[in-house]
Amino acid sequence: MKLFTKGLLLIAVPSAVELALLGFVFGTQEEAMQAAKGAADSQQVLWQSTTLAQPLLREAARVRTGVVLGDPSFIDRRAIWADFSDRLGQLEHLVAKQPEQVARVRRMRAAADAWRAEVSAVATALYEGRTIEPYADAQNDALPPQIQLVRTQLDDFIAEERRRDAQSRASLALTRTRQQAALIAAVVGSMLIWAGSAFVFARNIGRRLAVLTANAERLGNSQPLTAPLSGNDEIAALDTVLHDTSVRLRSAEREQAELKAQLEARAAELARVNEHLRQETQDNEMFIYSVSHDLRSPLVNLQGFSNELQVSCEDLRTTVETARLPAPEHERLAEVLDGDIRESLQFVRRAVSRAAAIIDALLRISRAGRVEYHWQRVSMGRVAARVVDGLEGTLAACGASITMRELPPAWGDPAAIEQVFSQLIGNALRYLDPARPGRIEVGALEPEPEEAADEPEPGAVPRPRMRTYYVRDNGMGIPAGSLPGMFRAFSRLRADTAEGEGIGLAIVRRTVERHGGRAWVESVEGAGSTFFFTLPEQPLRAP
Template sequence: MKLFTKGLLLIAVPSAVELALLGVVFDAQERTTQAAQWSTNSKQILYQASSVIDPLLRQAARVRTGIVVGDASFIDRHAVWVDLSDRLTHLEQLVADTPQQVARVQRMRAEIEAYRKQATEIAQALREGRSIGPFAIDEGRDMPTQIAAFSDELNALIVEESRLDAERSASLAHTRERQQYALIAAVVGSMLIWAATAAAFARNIGRRLDVLTDNAERLGSGQPMTAPLSGNDEIAALDTVLHRTSARLRVAERDQTVLKARLEARAAELAGVNEELRQETQDNEMFIYSVSHDLRSPLVNLQGFSKELQVSCDELNTVVEAAHLPEPEHKRLARVLDGDIRESLQFLRTAVTRAASIIDALLRISRAGRLEYQWQRVSVGRAVARVVDALQTAIHERSALVTVRDLPPAWGDPSAIEQVFSQLIDNAVNFLDPGRPGRIEVGALEPETVDAQPVGSPSPGLHGSPGSLIPAVTRMRTYYVRDNGLGIPAAYLSKTFRAFQRLHGDIAKGDGIGLALVRRIVERHGGRVWVESAEGAGSTFFVVLPEQPVRFS
């Protein structure tokens, strides 16, 4: 038998008994609520009945006073009759479930109306100066006939309602007592029933659960398991699953051992590849550095000898002038000296200067990858302020407006970070559109936690080996430099950060490695840089830098 069926059987019997007990409790509660409502209603009727007579007696006293002093103003009290009518209406609503009391309230209302009519006639007679003799008989008594009849009906109503209140109070007490007994019986019966159910469940299923628990503990500790449980219920099925899981775990452990060995071999292989890449990068940098130095010496020689040739040409030109050669020979020598040779020397000097510039650029790129950074918290706001101050002349010449937003600090090398913003702001100034006022904005976006790039060199503030393949997680900051300049065509966006790539070369001078250096510096800080631009609308360069030391996982 399945556990679900056993559970239904174990639950059905106590649930049926509990439902019966709950029915008794609910019936007792309903009777108690109804009795309490009746008792409360009786007390409200008594209170309302006792409050009806007072305004009527006060009005009767005012009528007597009006008769005595002959002033109708004491009698004309319309609000009193309205108040009495409202009180009687409320009282009639309260006794609506008792026809006998309703009839009494209606007779009381008739007596009030009769007395009101009489008071109105007395007031009319006093205003007209007529005799009030017809009313003298009534006024000679302790109270008018109508009020006396009203008082008798009211007393009868109060007596009857007091009797009903006593009966209802007694019924309420009896009902509450029954409710308490029913509630106690329901609670005790429920506890006994469920206790018996729990005992039966423990006897029936407890042993099987103990075996299942023991097998689960053995599975968790890796020990051999006992024989599977018999039966077709859920406990037996769970025990079967535990045995299958144990067998699969043993297979998985064997596979894990094999995979671990393979992983260690791949890790060693990756470490070797990583070391080879690091060595190759270092060799490339040293190659660039060495080649640049080796090329500089011949270039210096070329530059020096070209100057010597220029001086020799000048001296030769002086000798030719002093020789007073015939006109044809003089013109031919002058054309050779001042034309061909001088133009060739100018091309040579220009080529030497360009080659020297390229060598300097290569050296700067090489040094950017070999410099030891001083890692610390850098005030980006101060670095940008220094850059803007240094570029004030160019900014003024371009009639540009530079806006610097709040810039949170970053983690890195102060000089390198200042060089990044110097290059970006200088580019923004140089490539402004002359046809409209220049606008440059430097700011920062909201922080985010991202995976940083592997850092290329060790530092006191970073952990892990250079070029580590273990991903770094840190809180990053995104800064931006936005301008409304010439912009970059879509075809050139992918080449923006390559070395020796120059766009708008006729507008600003340069060797084309500034943005390549920016990318190299930012990547060494574990960040990234990109640009969003539209030709003719301006460009926005984004720089992501760590806000705190990189944590390697």
């Protein structure tokens, strides 16, 4: 049987008994309310009936006085009769469900109306001055028969109501006694039923829960589990899940051990590859440096020989001018000296200058990877300010303005970081749009919120927090197709509008990467460009 079914039975059985007891309690409650209402109605009727006779008796006394004195003012009191009629109406309404009492009230009303008519006739006779001796002779100490009838009916009415009131009180007391007994039985019975049900449930379920708890503890301590529980309830299902989990955990531990071994092997292989790449990079830088250094001598020789050829050509031209050669030979020699030879020498000189610039660029790239950094906390604002101060003349010449935002400090080499700012701000000045005033902004992005990370493994170097800096301009911008190659060496976007060999951004990327950061660009052609780079806030090991 499922735990849900057992729980329903545990709830349903006591609840059914409680509902039966509550039904009995509600029944007694209704009886008590009816008895209390009957008692209250009887009290109201008794109060109304006991105050009904006094006005009639007082009126009878006044009528007797008026007859004796012959003064009708003692008799004609219509308000008394209106009040008496209203009280009779209320009394009749209160006993509307009691035919005998209603009949008594109506007989009292008929007798009172008859006596009122008789009193009214006496009052009329007194007002008209007629004799009332027959009526006066009839007045004695006895009450009029109509009033006597009213009193008789009223006494019977009150006696009946007192009997009914006593009966209602007795019924109310009995009902309340039964109600209290029902409440006590309901409370005691409910407690007994719940206690018995809880005992049965605990006896049936407690042992299985104990076994399940013990298996959970064994699973947490990586110990073998006991035999699975029998049955088809949820506890047995949970125990089955624990056994399945134990099997899977053991399998996962084996897989984790294998994966850890693979990761360690891959890490060692990656370390070897990184070391190999570092060695190759160092060898390439040394090769570039050596080749660039060795190529300087031939270029110097070419430049010297081209100068010698230029001087020799000048001497030869002077000789031709003074040799008095015939006109055709003179023109031919002059055309060769001033045309082909001069043009060839200029081409050689330009090629030598170009080759020398490329060699210088190669040397700068190789030095960017070999220079030893002096790591310290760098005031980025001061470094950028020094670069801007050195470009005052260029700014004035091109009519551009530079806005300096707050630059938080970073960790790195001051000279290398100054070179980064110099390259980026210089590029922004070179590629400003002449159609509008140039604006350049240097600043830093707000740091991103730190995300919760797992604890680093023992021996692992935690990655420092990085800050992002930028140089933004409103220049000509970069086409989308040219963005991926912007940081490659000798990549020039507009060779016809700006000087240089196209190694500035490559040096920027190499410098930033040696600081543990990265560099990228976002641009819209015709609107401007923004160059970003990141630097660490805290010390890190130099590469």
